[in-house]
Every structure is written in structure tokens, then in C-alpha cells.
Amino acid sequence: MEKIFRKLFKQHFGKPPVSILEIAGDGSARQMYRLVGDEMETAVGVVGPDADENRAFLSFTRAFKSIGLPVPEIYGVDEKAGIYLEEDLGETTLFDAVTQARRDDPGADFPQAVLPVYRRIVELLPRFQVEGGKVVDYSLAYPRAAFDRQSILWDLNYFKYHFLKLAHIPFNEARLEKDFRRFATFLLAADTRHFLYRDFQSRNMMLRDGEPWFIDYQGGRRGALQYDVASLLYDPKVGMTEPVREELLELYLTNLEQLIPVDRERFRQHLRGYVLVRIMQAMGAYGYRGFYERKPRFLQSVPQAVRNIERILETGFVSIELPELQAVFERICKTTSLRKAAPQTLPGLTVHIGSFSFKGGYPEDGGGHGGGFVFDCRAIHNPGRYAEYVPLCGCDEPVIYFLEQQPEVEEFWTHVRGLVESHVGVWLTRGFASLSAHFGCTGGQHRSVYFAERLAAFLNEHYPSVNVVLTHREQHKWPARGEHAEIAAAGAAAGAASLPE
Structure with a gap:
């Protein structure tokens, strides 16, 4: 998917994007992403699983555009993959x-x-x-x-x-x-x-x-x-x-x-x-x-x-x-x-989200109800195996970029989001007070932190009435977050920018 996005972006703008960021879902089966170039050129990438729906949208868009109606320009299409790139109209509906x-x-x-x-x-x-x-x-x-x-x-x-x-x-x-x-x-x-x-x-x-x-x-x-x-x-x-x-x-x-x-x-x-x-x-x-x-x-x-x-x-x-x-x-x-x-709008639901290392055992039950989820992130390629990422954590941009290049990350995230969102809905409807979702990996520093941060951001955006408590259990064990980490981040960013398309 990202390879196709990068290809379409380069065909239109003359160069590949430097970042591809997921846009919150709109309730449909489509997945949407914002692609950003090095001079802040932007486009919206869409993965549409329904070929008939894609054809209708693309055809109607071109027709409306031909008579001067304010609809997004289509930058590029890969019809076989069900992917297209369109003009970015911003974030304000x-x-x-x-x-x-x-x-x-x-x-x-x-x-x-x-x-x-x-x-x-x-x-x-x-x-x-x-x-x-x-x-x-x-x-x-x-x-x-x-x-x-x-x-x-x-x-x-x-x-x-x-x-x-x-x-x-x-x-x-x-x-x-x-x-x-x-x-x-x-x-x-x-x-x-x-x-x-x-x-x-x-x-x-x-x-x-x-x-x-x-x-x-x-x-x-x-x-x-x-x-x-x-x-x-x-x-x-x-x-x-x-x-x-x-x-x-x-x-x-x-x-x-x-x-x-x-x-x-x-x-x-x-x-x-x-x-x-x-x-x-x-x-x-x-x-x-x-x-x-x-x-x-x-x-x-x-x-x-x-x-x-x-x-x-x-x-x-x-x-x-x-x-x-x-x-x-x-x-x-x-x-x-x-x-x-x-x-x-029912008050009182707190979702406890955390990252941890399996070396230290499973996390404690912060909600006091003995339930919730523990997700094992160790099947995902580990950025901690590379020297430039060792001083960084899963909330640093180079690590985020590294992980989001791995094809298994989006599949894992889709399953996590579906499970947690389903339970949040039931918990709210039934008036329950607490739910937990913890992510574990080898060191509790990269993959688990990335997914914990991502889930917390998702719930804060889509469920404003929910109180989200985010903790990173191993944070005190991470390398110093000072000058060396900043240098490593710069080096990792440069390395990411030079990755082949």
C-alpha cells in the first residue's frame, strides 16, 4: 500500500513523500492517509476495498471538476489495488x-x-x-x-x-x-x-x-x-x-x-x-x-x-x-x-493503557477489575535491533516512521482497534467504570510504546467522554533522553529519508 502511495505521490509532485500518516476513519471501510512532502506538499491517499464505489467516486469527481464545481482533484489512481491519491482539502469539516x-x-x-x-x-x-x-x-x-x-x-x-x-x-x-x-x-x-x-x-x-x-x-x-x-x-x-x-x-x-x-x-x-x-x-x-x-x-x-x-x-x-x-x-x-x-456521555469510564517489557512480567491490574487486554507486539520487526534507534522510544518520529514501514503494523493495529473499540462501546452502554489495554514487547521501549500511544490518541479523539490513563512501565529504564538521543534521532531520520521506495 505505502509503495503505491509513494509511487503516485512521486508521479504527481516529482518526489516521494517524507511521511504517510493515518487519518481517523469516517465510519466506512475505506482507509485514509495524509502524505506529506519535504516542502509540505500534501495529498490524501485512499484505500477503497469496493471497486464499484471507487469507480463511481472517481468518475463523478472528474465530471464535477469539468464544470468547475469545488471537489478534490484526483492526483493518481491504481485501480487494480483500489488506491487513489486526491487533493488534500484540510481537516476542517x-x-x-x-x-x-x-x-x-x-x-x-x-x-x-x-x-x-x-x-x-x-x-x-x-x-x-x-x-x-x-x-x-x-x-x-x-x-x-x-x-x-x-x-x-x-x-x-x-x-x-x-x-x-x-x-x-x-x-x-x-x-x-x-x-x-x-x-x-x-x-x-x-x-x-x-x-x-x-x-x-x-x-x-x-x-x-x-x-x-x-x-x-x-x-x-x-x-x-x-x-x-x-x-x-x-x-x-x-x-x-x-x-x-x-x-x-x-x-x-x-x-x-x-x-x-x-x-x-x-x-x-x-x-x-x-x-x-x-x-x-x-x-x-x-x-x-x-x-x-x-x-x-x-x-x-x-x-x-x-x-x-x-x-x-x-x-x-x-x-x-x-x-x-x-x-x-x-x-x-x-x-x-x-x-x-x-x-x-455516561460518566466514569477510564481506559488504562500501558506499555511494558515481558522481561518484567505482566502489568498489574490498574483498574482493579481483573480484565482487559494484553497485546503481544513481539511478532513485529523490532527497531531496537538497530543502533540508531536504541536511544529512542516508540513516541519518537524516526521510530514511528520505521514501524509504519512494516506491513504487519497496520494489520496488527486494525485488530487492536477493533477489539478495544468494541469493548469501549459495550462498557459505555452498560455503565462500566474501567477497561485496560496493555502492549508488551521485548524491552518495553519501542513497539509497545508506539501502540500504546496510538491507542490513547485514537480514544482521546473518538471518545472524548472517556478518561484515558497512559503509562509506560519501563520508561525509567530507557537511555537518557538528552543530547545523545537528539543526535540519534537526527541520524535515524536521515536514514529513514534515504530508504528505497
């Missing part, structure tokens, strides 16, 4: 910007600082839908060429099986299926001739120099205009107020009318339906990730989704009779546990 703006203005119903960005987004959305819809190749759309009856029923059943059943919301299956079929017919009566972005929400928009850039449209297909508007204005992670929604909807319709004729009343009638189907699709995803996969952070958006449903019920539901579906929504709104903060 629209969601990040909204979150920060709320901190800066905690008393506001909706932060005014991000309104100019949202206005720009609703000016650009019609161009993606109408102009973009004329240049994309729908034959590559994944998993279907259109958001048709089958796609709609998939989403509705996803909601039924992964949210209603897992959240224990009662319903009559036969009556609900009848409502689903009637609902799909109503939705398909809208204008479905244009590009449907599919996941048009705050985590799929990057901000660079104050301007929005767009990513993650690989699930796009032909469909109704209302779907993406509903995704944006009723994004549960944002919690937009009704006056802001109305302002942005009017601005969107004004910009849409510059491209095609619009019957505003009819558009709004169908919009209510697409708001519901979008909320249901999102809640299905929250249920699958949160209830089934035991990842509580995905349940954080459920209370806002419930408030969005409540608002739809209060203002007239939809213009067709859907008695069982309406009854299901009413039951959801009356379920107290779904209106509360997700289990991720």
Missing part, C-alpha cells in the same frame, strides 16, 4: 466549524458565524444536481443508477430492522409494509431526473479558506432534488433552527429557479416526505452502528433526529395517509430513552 461556532457563541439558537457558509452551499447544490446531473455517468452509480422504488424500500426497511427493532419500538409489520409501499409511490411522484448526492451533510463538506468543498458523493445517483435539501437542512448532527431552515430553503429555491422551472408549492409537499425518508435512513445507520456494533458515538445524533420527527408531526406530517408509520413516529417521540443523550 462543516460539522467541525458548526461545533466550534457553538462553543464561541453558546447562547445562540444557531451560530451566525456559519450562516455565510450555508448560504454558499445552497447556492452550489443546484449546480451539483442539475448541471452535474447532465455530465455524470449514471451507469457507474453505485449500488443503483437511480434512487428508485427499490432504493427507497431498502432505506425504509433499514430503518425498520436496524432502528425500530433494535430500539424495541413496537409496530405492526403488515400495516407498516403497506405504508412503506404507499410512501414510496408518493416520493417518486416528485421530479427525479437530476443528480442525488445521497449524503449531503455536514461531515461531507470541507472548509478551506472559508469556502466549502465537497466529498463523499460516491453513493450518488439519479433522483429527486428534495432528498439532498432534506439531508442538509435536517442534519441531526447540526440541529438547525426552523427560521434558518426556511431562509436557506428559500435561497436554494431561488438559485434552483435560475436553472430549471420550479413549482414551489409542489416542491415543498414532496420535501416533507423526503425529510422523513432521510431521517429514517440516518436513524437506521445510527441503530446499526450504535445498537448493533456497540459504537455509542453513532447514537449521539438520535435525540436531534427525534426532535426533527416531532417537528414534522407538529406541522402536519405528510399529505398522504400513513397511519402505521405515523403511529411508529409517535411512539419514538414518547420513548424517553431516545430523547436523552446517547450512552457515550
Whole structure:
């Protein structure tokens, strides 16, 4: 993988990268990395295991780029390996910007600082839908060429099986299926001739120099205009107020009318339906990730989704009779546990993470519960066998670089992360107070330290409510961390830079 990244980077920039750093996952099966050159040139490398999804994203990107829409440039592709290199749009998503703006203005119903960005987004959305819809190749759309009856029923059943059943919301299956079929017919009566972005929400928009850039449209297909508007204005992670929604909807319709004729009343009638189907699709995803996969952070958006449903019920539901579906929504709104903060916010979980040497035996139980994980890192190539790394530890950049060149490191990390994250989810849900994860190697200085540091950083980023306690048991035995270590670090860095591609 890294060899391909280095090759693609060199083909585009004329020289190989000096570092390749993993980017935190986005919930999909893709792996993402930031590649950095010696003059701070950057690119994002993507490993996509689904070839059809990759083809859709690359094709749509080139199509949007051809008409001047703000999407990342594709720098290079190795289609056989499922790897591509794209323009680095930075690290700030629209969601990040909204979150920060709320901190800066905690008393506001909706932060005014991000309104100019949202206005720009609703000016650009019609161009993606109408102009973009004329240049994309729908034959590559994944998993279907259109958001048709089958796609709609998939989403509705996803909601039924992964949210209603897992959240224990009662319903009559036969009556609900009848409502689903009637609902799909109503939705398909809208204008479905244009590009449907599919996941048009705050985590799929990057901000660079104050301007929005767009990513993650690989699930796009032909469909109704209302779907993406509903995704944006009723994004549960944002919690937009009704006056802001109305302002942005009017601005969107004004910009849409510059491209095609619009019957505003009819558009709004169908919009209510697409708001519901979008909320249901999102809640299905929250249920699958949160209830089934035991990842509580995905349940954080459920209370806002419930408030969005409540608002739809209060203002007239939809213009067709859907008695069982309406009854299901009413039951959801009356379920107290779904209106509360997700289990991720339960206080009291401490994860004890540590490194140690097997020469000194297994670590003590810092949590006092007699459980947790001990991971043996000794199967990984040992940097401590090389003189230039002896004065260093697993938190020094040269050692990190050395380890991340070893193919077994990422495989080991993937298994560790999956096991620990699964247990953190269960522990949070059940209100447990302590979990441990320790890494052992020969000297307790390089490999074990690297993985302990990496796991601590991962949990701090993804589980802010968790208290992470990090210890390195053998730290007092490490060589002096002074001038000699600095000289060794410089020598190791030079050696790493000269490694063959």
C-alpha cells in the first residue's frame, strides 16, 4: 500500500513523500492517509476495498471538476489495488466549524458565524444536481443508477430492522409494509431526473479558506432534488433552527429557479416526505452502528433526529395517509430513552493503557477489575535491533516512521482497534467504570510504546467522554533522553529519508 502511495505521490509532485500518516476513519471501510512532502506538499491517499464505489467516486469527481464545481482533484489512481491519491482539502469539516461556532457563541439558537457558509452551499447544490446531473455517468452509480422504488424500500426497511427493532419500538409489520409501499409511490411522484448526492451533510463538506468543498458523493445517483435539501437542512448532527431552515430553503429555491422551472408549492409537499425518508435512513445507520456494533458515538445524533420527527408531526406530517408509520413516529417521540443523550456521555469510564517489557512480567491490574487486554507486539520487526534507534522510544518520529514501514503494523493495529473499540462501546452502554489495554514487547521501549500511544490518541479523539490513563512501565529504564538521543534521532531520520521506495 505505502509503495503505491509513494509511487503516485512521486508521479504527481516529482518526489516521494517524507511521511504517510493515518487519518481517523469516517465510519466506512475505506482507509485514509495524509502524505506529506519535504516542502509540505500534501495529498490524501485512499484505500477503497469496493471497486464499484471507487469507480463511481472517481468518475463523478472528474465530471464535477469539468464544470468547475469545488471537489478534490484526483492526483493518481491504481485501480487494480483500489488506491487513489486526491487533493488534500484540510481537516476542517462543516460539522467541525458548526461545533466550534457553538462553543464561541453558546447562547445562540444557531451560530451566525456559519450562516455565510450555508448560504454558499445552497447556492452550489443546484449546480451539483442539475448541471452535474447532465455530465455524470449514471451507469457507474453505485449500488443503483437511480434512487428508485427499490432504493427507497431498502432505506425504509433499514430503518425498520436496524432502528425500530433494535430500539424495541413496537409496530405492526403488515400495516407498516403497506405504508412503506404507499410512501414510496408518493416520493417518486416528485421530479427525479437530476443528480442525488445521497449524503449531503455536514461531515461531507470541507472548509478551506472559508469556502466549502465537497466529498463523499460516491453513493450518488439519479433522483429527486428534495432528498439532498432534506439531508442538509435536517442534519441531526447540526440541529438547525426552523427560521434558518426556511431562509436557506428559500435561497436554494431561488438559485434552483435560475436553472430549471420550479413549482414551489409542489416542491415543498414532496420535501416533507423526503425529510422523513432521510431521517429514517440516518436513524437506521445510527441503530446499526450504535445498537448493533456497540459504537455509542453513532447514537449521539438520535435525540436531534427525534426532535426533527416531532417537528414534522407538529406541522402536519405528510399529505398522504400513513397511519402505521405515523403511529411508529409517535411512539419514538414518547420513548424517553431516545430523547436523552446517547450512552457515550455516561460518566466514569477510564481506559488504562500501558506499555511494558515481558522481561518484567505482566502489568498489574490498574483498574482493579481483573480484565482487559494484553497485546503481544513481539511478532513485529523490532527497531531496537538497530543502533540508531536504541536511544529512542516508540513516541519518537524516526521510530514511528520505521514501524509504519512494516506491513504487519497496520494489520496488527486494525485488530487492536477493533477489539478495544468494541469493548469501549459495550462498557459505555452498560455503565462500566474501567477497561485496560496493555502492549508488551521485548524491552518495553519501542513497539509497545508506539501502540500504546496510538491507542490513547485514537480514544482521546473518538471518545472524548472517556478518561484515558497512559503509562509506560519501563520508561525509567530507557537511555537518557538528552543530547545523545537528539543526535540519534537526527541520524535515524536521515536514514529513514534515504530508504528505497
